[in-house]
Amino acid sequence: MTAKEELEPFFAPKSIAVVGASRKPGKIGHEILRNIKLSGFSGNVFPINPGAESILDFKCYENITKIPQRIDLAIIVVPAVDTEAAVRECGEKKVPAAIIISSGFSEVGNTDLERSIIEVAQKYRMRIIGPNTFGIFYAGSKMNATFGPNYVLGGKTAFITQSGALGLALMSWTTEERYGVSAIVSIGNKADVDDADLVDYFSLDESVKSILIYMEGLKNGRRFFESAKRAVKNKPIVVIKAGSSQRGAQAASSHTGSIAGQDIVFSAAFEQAGVMRAESMTQAFDWIQAINENPVPEGEKMVIVTNGGGIGVLATDRCEKLGLSLMDIPADLKEELRTLMPSFGSMRNPIDLTANADDEVYRKMVSILLARKDVHGVIALFCQTANIDPLLVGEAIIASSGGGKATKPITAAMVGGHLSQVAYSRMLEKKFAAYPTAERAVDGMYALIARRRELESRK
Numbered sequence: 001m002t003a004k005e006e007l008e009p010f011f012a013p014k015s016i017a018v019v020g021a022s023r024k025p026g027k028i029g030h031e032i033l034r035n036i037k038l039s040g041f042s043g044n045v046f047p048i049n050p051g052a053e054s055i056l057d058f059k060c061y062e063n064i065t066k067i068p069q070r071i072d073l074a075i076i077v078v079p080a081v082d083t084e085a086a087v088r089e090c091g092e093k094k095v096p097a098a099i100i101i102s103s104g105f106s107e108v109g110n111t112d113l114e115r116s117i118i119e120v121a122q123k124y125r126m127r128i129i130g131p132n133t134f135g136i137f138y139a140g141s142k143m144n145a146t147f148g149p150n151y152v153l154g155g156k157t158a159f160i161t162q163s164g165a166l167g168l169a170l171m172s173w174t175t176e177e178r179y180g181v182s183a184i185v186s187i188g189n190k191a192d193v194d195d196a197d198l199v200d201y202f203s204l205d206e207s208v209k210s211i212l213i214y215m216e217g218l219k220n221g222r223r224f225f226e227s228a229k230r231a232v233k234n235k236p237i238v239v240i241k242a243g244s245s246q247r248g249a250q251a252a253s254s255h256t257g258s259i260a261g262q263d264i265v266f267s268a269a270f271e272q273a274g275v276m277r278a279e280s281m282t283q284a285f286d287w288i289q290a291i292n293e294n295p296v297p298e299g300e301k302m303v304i305v306t307n308g309g310g311i312g313v314l315a316t317d318r319c320e321k322l323g324l325s326l327m328d329i330p331a332d333l334k335e336e337l338r339t340l341m342p343s344f345g346s347m348r349n350p351i352d353l354t355a356n357a358d359d360e361v362y363r364k365m366v367s368i369l370l371a372r373k374d375v376h377g378v379i380a381l382f383c384q385t386a387n388i389d390p391l392l393v394g395e396a397i398i399a400s401s402g403g404g405k406a407t408k409p410i411t412a413a414m415v416g417g418h419l420s421q422v423a424y425s426r427m428l429e430k431k432f433a434a435y436p437t438a439e440r441a442v443d444g445m446y447a448l449i450a451r452r453r454e455l456e457s458r459k
């Protein structure tokens with residue numbers, strides 16, 4: 001069996017049993033069952049609870065071995081002391097995969113119990129995610145087997161998180177911010193399935209365009225970096241590695257029990273493997289957004305187009321800091337653009353269209369730039385003014401770049417008050433890499449350039 005086939009029951013199960021499904025709303029075992037139901041999972045679902053006839057209209061069984069059909073995935077939500085017996089029963093039922101939600105294992109020093117449940121699982125060739133996890137969301141199976149929010153926006157990124165609470169918070173945040181995800185996996189204590197297994201799996205998963213990992217530490221660094229190096233050939237991996245400060249590293253090690261290690265060693269290893277390390281959550285999502293919605297540029301010559309000198313300067317500073325090159329505008333392009341520009345505009349790069357620029361000017365300008373062979377990417381910036389409607393400008397930028405199917409990378413910033421924010425969210429909804437500040441639009445483009453450099457270095 002390939003590694004991909006082995007993990008398939010976690011993501012594409014035909015039947016799920018929730019061991020420890022509770023009758024009481026608000027309890028974790030109840031909420032997971034409810035989320036599975038609300039998310040529209042189309043397979044069979046079996047709550048296991050010795051004291052109940054049915055829960056949420058699903059017929060209950062007192063024990064998993066009593067279910068008269070094959071079970072692909074078990075979700076174990078019983079107190080830690082009862083997990084070993086539950087895993088053994090799943091093994092007897094020949095369940096190939098189990099997620100153990102329960103806490104109370106190595107994260108609190110109870111390593112013996114964790115080791116013994118893994119030994120039981122291995123005896124039955126069962127793979128385990130957890131313990132100490134909040135579960136899995138997988139858009140392709142319409143399966144929300146978590147106790148997080150019941151609605152999650154589908155998308156193109158597989159998000160692997162070592163932090164439970166942070167992952168749960170991000171589940172709501174991604175939907176709020178219109179960043180879709182194809183999968184969310186809370187890996188908990190990584191007693192069996194770890195980051196390397198999941199990277200191997202998602203690198204072959206066609207519904208996944210990019211992989212995002214929140215990591216505090218690694219148990220088997222070598223294995224992870226080997227997997228990552230292979231996976232990066234197919235899709236980008238962005239890592240947020242917490243614990244870069246000394247105190248942060250101590251906090252990470254007491255949080256999940258994993259060794260955070262020397263940060264400098266991690267940084268070097270990420271770089272060598274071609275993994276992009278983000279400094280913050282915001283930066284990670286900004287990168288992912290640009291990567292998911294854009295092709296990799298064919299070169300590095302970028303053009304900034306703006307209606308405000310100030311944001312143009314900020315974007316230019318950011319470009320320089322990140323090593324992005326702004327092209328000198330050639331004479332023939334200047335000639336072409338002259339008709340669109342007022343005499344007081346600037347033809348240098350950033351091209352300053354001035355505050356007069358309306359949606360029509362943006363539409364034409366971006367179209368011309370993207371059609372040029374010598375322009376490899378465009379960063380479009382808009383500062384809100386009283387005379388121009390940001391919503392129309394947002395629409396124009398999307399339309400001129402192929403309505404979300406750009407053949408060249410483009411990122412945009414819609415800077416300003418309420419209307420700009422609405423314009424920015426609508427652009428995100430239409431799968432366009434839009435940002436609320438100029439610097440973040442540059443960061444998005446930087447991710448695409450970094451991806452290009454990585455792929456070029458492998459040729």
Ligand code: COA
Nearest residue numbers: 020022023028048049077078079101102103132133134164
């Ligand atoms: N088989 C089947 N059902 C069982 C069972 C077993 N072996 N043992 C208990 N149950 C039933 C109980 O009767 C109960 O159902 P009810 O509420 O209808 O009576 C339900 O399963 C849950 O058992 P209970 O003993 O009430 O546990 P709990 O809900 O208080 O806590 C956990 C269980 C797993 C949620 C808890 O121990 C825990 O670990 N919480 C932390 C989880 C967490 O934070 N994970 C990490 C997130 S990042």
